[in-house]
Each structure stands twice: as structure tokens, then as C-alpha cells.
Amino acid sequence: MKKIRLFTPGPCAVPEDVLVEMARPFEHHRTPWFKDFMKQCQTKLKEVLQTKNEVLIITGSGTAAAEGAIIGCNPPGSRMLTIESGKFGQRWGEIAEQFGIDVIRHEIEWGTAIDPQVIADYLKKDPKITTVMLTHSETSTATLCDLEAIGKITNAAGKLLLADCITSAGALPLKPDDWGVDVVITGAQKALMIPPGLGFASLSERAWEVVRNNKGQHAYYLNLIKAYKKGLENDTPFTPAHIMIRGLNKALDMMLEEGMENVWKRVATMAAAARAAGEAIGCTVFSKRPSDSVTAFNTPAGIKVPDIRKGLKERFGIQSAGGQEHLKGKILRLGHMGYVDEMDTVLAIAALEQVLYKLGHKFELGSGVTAAQKVLAERM
Amino acid sequence: MKKIRLFTPGPCAVPEDVLVEMARPFEHHRTPWFKDFMKQCQTKLKEVLQTKNEVLIITGSGTAAAEGAIIGCNPPGSRMLTIESGKFGQRWGEIAEQFGIDVIRHEIEWGTAIDPQVIADYLKKDPKITTVMLTHSETSTATLCDLEAIGKITNAAGKLLLADCITSAGALPLKPDDWGVDVVITGAQKALMIPPGLGFASLSERAWEVVRNNKGQHAYYLNLIKAYKKGLENDTPFTPAHIMIRGLNKALDMMLEEGMENVWKRVATMAAAARAAGEAIGCTVFSKRPSDSVTAFNTPAGIKVPDIRKGLKERFGIQSAGGQEHLKGKILRLGHMGYVDEMDTVLAIAALEQVLYKLGHKFELGSGVTAAQKVLAERM
Numbered sequence: 001m002k003k004i005r006l007f008t009p010g011p012c013a014v015p016e017d018v019l020v021e022m023a024r025p026f027e028h029h030r031t032p033w034f035k036d037f038m039k040q041c042q043t044k045l046k047e048v049l050q051t052k053n054e055v056l057i058i059t060g061s062g063t064a065a066a067e068g069a070i071i072g073c074n075p076p077g078s079r080m081l082t083i084e085s086g087k088f089g090q091r092w093g094e095i096a097e098q099f100g101i102d103v104i105r106h107e108i109e110w111g112t113a114i115d116p117q118v119i120a121d122y123l124k125k126d127p128k129i130t131t132v133m134l135t136h137s138e139t140s141t142a143t144l145c146d147l148e149a150i151g152k153i154t155n156a157a158g159k160l161l162l163a164d165c166i167t168s169a170g171a172l173p174l175k176p177d178d179w180g181v182d183v184v185i186t187g188a189q190k191a192l193m194i195p196p197g198l199g200f201a202s203l204s205e206r207a208w209e210v211v212r213n214n215k216g217q218h219a220y221y222l223n224l225i226k227a228y229k230k231g232l233e234n235d236t237p238f239t240p241a242h243i244m245i246r247g248l249n250k251a252l253d254m255m256l257e258e259g260m261e262n263v264w265k266r267v268a269t270m271a272a273a274a275r276a277a278g279e280a281i282g283c284t285v286f287s288k289r290p291s292d293s294v295t296a297f298n299t300p301a302g303i304k305v306p307d308i309r310k311g312l313k314e315r316f317g318i319q320s321a322g323g324q325e326h327l328k329g330k331i332l333r334l335g336h337m338g339y340v341d342e343m344d345t346v347l348a349i350a351a352l353e354q355v356l357y358k359l360g361h362k363f364e365l366g367s368g369v370t371a372a373q374k375v376l377a378e379r380m
Numbered sequence: 381m382k383k384i385r386l387f388t389p390g391p392c393a394v395p396e397d398v399l400v401e402m403a404r405p406f407e408h409h410r411t412p413w414f415k416d417f418m419k420q421c422q423t424k425l426k427e428v429l430q431t432k433n434e435v436l437i438i439t440g441s442g443t444a445a446a447e448g449a450i451i452g453c454n455p456p457g458s459r460m461l462t463i464e465s466g467k468f469g470q471r472w473g474e475i476a477e478q479f480g481i482d483v484i485r486h487e488i489e490w491g492t493a494i495d496p497q498v499i500a501d502y503l504k505k506d507p508k509i510t511t512v513m514l515t516h517s518e519t520s521t522a523t524l525c526d527l528e529a530i531g532k533i534t535n536a537a538g539k540l541l542l543a544d545c546i547t548s549a550g551a552l553p554l555k556p557d558d559w560g561v562d563v564v565i566t567g568a569q570k571a572l573m574i575p576p577g578l579g580f581a582s583l584s585e586r587a588w589e590v591v592r593n594n595k596g597q598h599a600y601y602l603n604l605i606k607a608y609k610k611g612l613e614n615d616t617p618f619t620p621a622h623i624m625i626r627g628l629n630k631a632l633d634m635m636l637e638e639g640m641e642n643v644w645k646r647v648a649t650m651a652a653a654a655r656a657a658g659e660a661i662g663c664t665v666f667s668k669r670p671s672d673s674v675t676a677f678n679t680p681a682g683i684k685v686p687d688i689r690k691g692l693k694e695r696f697g698i699q700s701a702g703g704q705e706h707l708k709g710k711i712l713r714l715g716h717m718g719y720v721d722e723m724d725t726v727l728a729i730a731a732l733e734q735v736l737y738k739l740g741h742k743f744e745l746g747s748g749v750t751a752a753q754k755v756l757a758e759r760m
Contacts, residue, residue: 004407059441
């Protein structure tokens with residue numbers, strides 16, 4: 001028996017119902033049939049992302065959606081501050097540079113979250129900054145920043161706030177309209193429970209004003225205005241990956257049936273259980289401000305991350321993630337997004353115990369699952 | 381009973397085996413599991429597209445792939461000539477303008493193909509032209525240009541030739557390496573028999589030299605160099621729509637099992653049958669130089685295209701296309717790409733006869749299918 005168990009922080013496990021939905025016969029997409037799916041998805045996406053703003057659906061990755069937003073929200077004369085606390089934060093700075101946008105790239109130590117005051121200081125010191133972009137939940141370090149506090153600061157200063165919510169939207173509490181987040185970017189293959197292939201962007205009225213008045217260069221395929229106009233007609237400017245939109249419609253149903261507060265609670269419970277288990281078995285938590293959508297563990301001295309990942313995969317079919325860039329070989333990451341529940345987390349911890357035991361790590365067998373069980377009992 | 385029968389010139393019918401393949405459980409994509417699919421697809425795509433050049437796979441539409449190629453192949457100082465003979469030809473000129481590329485947009489009457497001599501004259505008259513882009517099979521008018529003859533001209537002049545082969549690649553004879561086509565662009569949802577979501581670009585060594593030496597602006601998400609480098613490792617620069625690549629792998633198998641010469645022959649036979657049938661029932665062929673991948677019919681006087689399309693769809697589940705822009709309401713289009721064979725064409729013609737009859741068109745019932753049958757008998 002060989003099971004596939006996706007615990008990677010994207011792509012995440014997809015419900016069988018979604019896969020089957022995508023395999024059903026389809027019609028042409030310039031039809032009421034497809035427009036109905038688009039309309040349904042629009043309504044449901046707003047509920048899942050907790051926003052009243054339209055949510056643009058782009059055939060491409062989350063990076064594609066972010067690129068469209070970065071180009072659109074930075075007209076000539078803009079200055080963007082990017083907060084880079086990991087691999088994905090870096091990408092937004094790179095995109096800005098590629099398109100000749102005046103960008104201040106503020107790097108911080110990986111595994112830490114930006115102190116909102118630092119952003120406040122930047123905005124005070126440099127009034128030319130028009131836009132701030134950061135990653136809400138940095139997947140590469142499993143770290144969450146305080147987006148709500150940051151939104152208060154950027155709003156008070158009248159600046160645009162662009163947030164990469166690729167591993168937060170649909171998994172963690174996120175209230176862009178209340179928090180003053182102007183652009184929410186996300187992707188398909190994380191908490192939204194569908195395979196990769198779609199990116200999403202939702203813009204506030206203030207952000208749309210900037211995009212509409214942008215006299216500089218616009219993207220073509222990633223042109224947000226085009227996507228917006230077509231979106232209002234429940235259509236897309238270019239041929240969409242319509243089977244994925246159909247799958248999305250199904251996945252959103254499942255999320256809304258559970259209720260967003262309940263989804264957030266489930267994810268938080270899984271993460272708390274994983275952290276408690278990790279500490280119990282000598283796999284301490286790497287992040288100084290852990291995100292609940294993915295947990296990064298420091299691995300025990302003398303035990304190699306690739307060996308752990310290999311053991312998890314070969315023996316139990318569990319796909320995990322290691323570290324990226326300079327964290328390669330230093331951390332092990334397990335995701336809590338997608339079609340996984342609390343018992344899947346217990347399973348993953350049990351498997352991790354088995355693998356560590358085989359690799360010679362000294363710890364009390366069962367202490368991880370016991371710690372996890374205690375967290376679950378308290379919270380469920 | 382309600383069947384769905386896709387005769388639109390994209391998206392086209394997809395084999396059930398491909399849909400089922402895409403619904404199977406999946407692993408993470410940064411793994412040997414996915415790299416093996418990529419490697420297989422690469423080998424098979426080269427065979428299907430009849431090229432020795434790498435074929436880049438981009439998560440996005442054919443337009444996305446074209447945009448990447450247009451930006452990459454037009455470094456500062458370039459001048460691009462676009463031949464615009466329909467809706468898709470226009471798009472390439474629009475993209476060039478959007479990115480500030482010096483472009484000469486040569487429009488011709490819709491439904492006609494460019495005379496290769498016109499291109500030769502342009503290149504002679506204006507040595508600053510570095511690049512020529514055109515649409516091999518213009519879907520909006522069902523018209524084919526003589527790409528082989530044009531390739532001879534651009535090659536002799538030492539110019540780059542970019543060809544939108546979105547409705548030719550995999551359906552019609554296309555030999556980019558022999559013909560001197562520098563860039564072949566195509567999309568998933570036409571002859572390649574998978575749902576929409578992927579775009580493809582294949583570049584000659586000469587084109588790569590231009591892209592690599594391009595000191596101007598590059599795209600980020602649609603950056604061909606990034607895609608190329610990752611492609612050599614059987615990977616992608618951004619999260620790919622991996623279930624579609626898996627479906628593609630299956631569809632390519634089916635095409636190669638049939639053999640490309642046989643696929644081309646089948647498509648040509650279906651088109652010839654459709655044209656003969658159309659002429660027999662008073663639906664003459666619109667194009668002055670018809671493509672075999674899609675047929676555009678002039679409809680009988682007094683019979684409205686939307687009524688025909690509605691009848692085809694409501695009674696027989698057949699999805700067809702009308703005209704675009706100024707051809708709206710003037711032509712009816714039926715595709716011959718994807719998972720359709722000669723008997724599907726007979727079925728579509730029989731249905732068309734029934735609908736025209738109901739709408740009051742005077743013609744000899746059965747003459748369309750008879751004409752089609754005769755063509756099939758001669759060719760099969």
C-alpha cells in the first residue's frame with residue numbers, strides 16, 4: 001500500500017470531490033454555463049476572503065497575480081517599500097526592480113516578523129513612499145506578521161498596503177476591509193484546496209483608483225483593469241483554466257459549509273498541536289512568530305533533514321518541505337492548509353516520531369502524539 | 381438525454397482518459413514524480429510540434445506565452461512587423477504597443493491570407509524591421525497563411541519569425557525547423573486535447589540569442605529565460621498547473637500513437653468533408669484560403685447565425701462559434717481540432733442540416749451528409 005499524503009505548505013491536499021468535479025465533461029467557457037460558475041465563485045470568494053471587493057481570478061500562479069498588482073499599483077512617481085523576511089518577500093522586491101519601480105527593499109532576519117513600528121518610521125522618514133508590500137504568512141519561514149497593526153499604520157499615513165496572503169487567505173484570520181489591506185493576493189494550491197493553476201487579487205476602491213489613473217506601463221496578460229472589467233461580466237479577458245474554476249467552486253462550498261471561523265479554528269488547532277508535539281520530541285519551533293498555516297521545526301542535532309523527509313515519504317507517503325535558501329537542511333516544514341484535519345496532524349506527528357526513532361534520535365516515543373492529543377482535547 | 385459536443389475552435393473536446401488522468405491523486409511538483417512528467421512531455425511535445433527546440437510550458441493562456449515571446453524577442457532597437465488578419469493577429473500588435481515596442485501593424489482583409497511577397501517587400505523597403513509576427517491559422521476567420529513560404533523570406537532576410545500556431549500546431553502540417561520559424565506559440569485547449577490553462581513557446585537558437593542578449597525589459601512571470609533554465613531541469617520557475625501537465629502527457633501519447641501525419645490527415649479530411657457539405661447545403665466557405673483546423677461558413681440569407689447556434693446547442697448539444705468583431709452574425713464556425721474524428725464531423729453536418737431545415741432554409745435534405753460521405757470515402 002502506498003498512500004500519498006501532502007503535508008507540504010502548498011500544493012496542499014485536495015478533496016476527492018474537487019478532483020472529480022474537475023474531471024466532469026465541460027462546455028465552452030464563453031457561455032452562461034461558465035459565467036454561472038464565475039458568478040458563484042465571486043460571491044463565495046468574497047466570503048472566504050472576507051472582503052466586499054471583487055476578487056480577480058487569473059490563470060497563472062500567485063506570483064502572476066502579485067506581478068499584475070505590483071505593476072498596476074505603482075504608477076510613475078511611486079516608491080514602494082517591500083518587507084522581505086523570506087523567499088517570497090524577496091520576490092516582490094525582485095518584481096519591482098524588474099519593472100523599474102523605485103523600491104526600498106527592507107530585509108529582516110528570516111524567521112522573524114516585521115515590527116510594525118519599523119514601517120511607521122519608514123513612512124514618517126520618507127514621505128515619498130506610496131506603497132508598502134509584504135508577505136502576511138511567510139511560507140519559507142512559517143512566520144506571521146501583524147497585518148492588522150500594519151494596516152492601521154499604512155492607512156493612517158494614506159499609503160497603499162499590498163499583502164501576499166498566499167498562505168494566509170482561507171487558513172488564518174484575515175479581514176482586509178476592516179484592517180485596511182488594499183490588495184490581497186492569493187493562490188489556488190494552498191488553503192483554497194484546489195491544485196495549482198490560479199492566482200487571485202482583490203483590490204480596495206483606493207487601490208483601484210491608483211490602478212485606473214496609472215498612466216505608466218500596464219501589463220497585458222496580467223492587466224488588472226482588463227480582468228476587472230471582464231470579471232464584472234463574470235468572464236475573463238483571456239482563456240481561463242475553467243476546470244480549475246469549477247473545482248474552486250466546489251472547494252469554496254466545502255469551506256463555507258464549515259464556516260470561515262471554524263476553518264481558522266481548525267488550522268490554529270492543528271498548528272498548536274504540531275508545535276506542542278515538536279517541542280516534546282526535541283523539534284523546537286523555528287519561527288519567532290509562528291504562522292498557523294505551516295510549522296517549521298528545528299531538527300535535532302545530528303539528524304539530517306533530508307533523511308527525515310525521505311523516511312516520511314518512503315515509509316508513510318508523507319510529503320513535507322525542507323528549508324529554502326540558507327535554511328536548506330536546517331528546518332522541516334509541515335503544512336496545516338487544504339484538505340487536512342486534526343487527525344491528519346496526529347498521523348503526521350506519529351510518523352515523524354517513527355522516523356526520528358529509526359534515525360537514532362533519543363526521545364520518549366509517544367510524547368509527541370501525547371502532547372498533540374492534549375492540545376486537541378483542550379481545543380476541540 | 382443531453383450530450384455535450386464541443387465543436388468550438390477551442391476549447392475542443394478532451395478525451396475522457398485525459399480528464400480521468402487529471403483527477404488522479406497527485407504528489408508535490410518539486411519532486412522526481414513531476415520532473416518525470418515534464419521530461420516525458422518535453423520529448424513528446426518536440427515530436428508533436430516537429431522541432432528539436434525545447435518547448436517551454438507556461439501556466440497561462442496562449443496569449444501569455446505569446447507575450448513572453450514578444451517581449452523577449454524585441455530588445456531595444458527592434459522593429460516588429462505584425463500581420464493582422466483577424467482578432468488574434470490584432471492582439472500581437474496590441475501587446476507590442478503596450479510594451480512600447482516599435483511596431484508596424486499591417487492589417488489585411490479578414491478571411492484572406494497575407495501574400496508572402498508583401499512581407500518580402502516590407503523587409504526590403506525597411507531594413508530596420510528585425511522581427512515578423514503573424515498568425516499561422518487565424519481562428520477568427522478560419523484562414524491559413526503560407527508559413528513555409530514566409531519562413532523562406534524572413535530567413536533569407538535574416539529576420540526573426542514569430543508564429544502564433546495556436547490553432548495549427550498539432551492539427552496542421554507544421555515543420556518549424558525546416559521552415560525557419562523561430563518562435564512557435566501554442567495553447568493547450570486546441571489540437572493538444574487538454575482543457576485551457578497552459579501556453580507553450582518553442583524558440584530557435586537564433587531567437588534564444590536575441591532573448592539572451594536583450595538588455596531591455598524582461599517580463600517576470602512570463603520571462604522566457606527563467607522558464608528555459610528551469611525547463612532544462614524538467615522544472616518550472618513558478619508553481620505550475622501540474623494536473624494539466626499530467627493530462628497533457630496522456631493526450632500527447634494519444635496523438636503520437638496515431639502519428640502526426642495521420643492526425644494531420646484526419647483533420648484535413650474532416651475539413652474537406654465540412655467544406656463540401658457546406659457548399660452542398662448553401663453554407664459556402666467564408667475564407668479565401670481556408671484552414672483545415674476550423675471551417676467558417678457563410679450562412680444562408682435570411683437565416684440568423686444565433687438561431688443556428690441555438691438550435692445546434694439546444695437540440696443536439698453541439699457548441700459552435702459565431703463570428704467575432706465585424707463578422708458577428710455573419711459566419712458560423714465549426715472546429716476540427718481535439719478529440720473529434722470523421723464521424724463526429726458527419727454528425728455535426730447532419731445536425732446542421734436538421735437545424736437549417738427547421739429554420740426554413742430551402743435545400744435538399746441529406747445533401748450535406750452525402751457530400752461529406754463522398755469526401756470521406758475518397759480519403760479514408
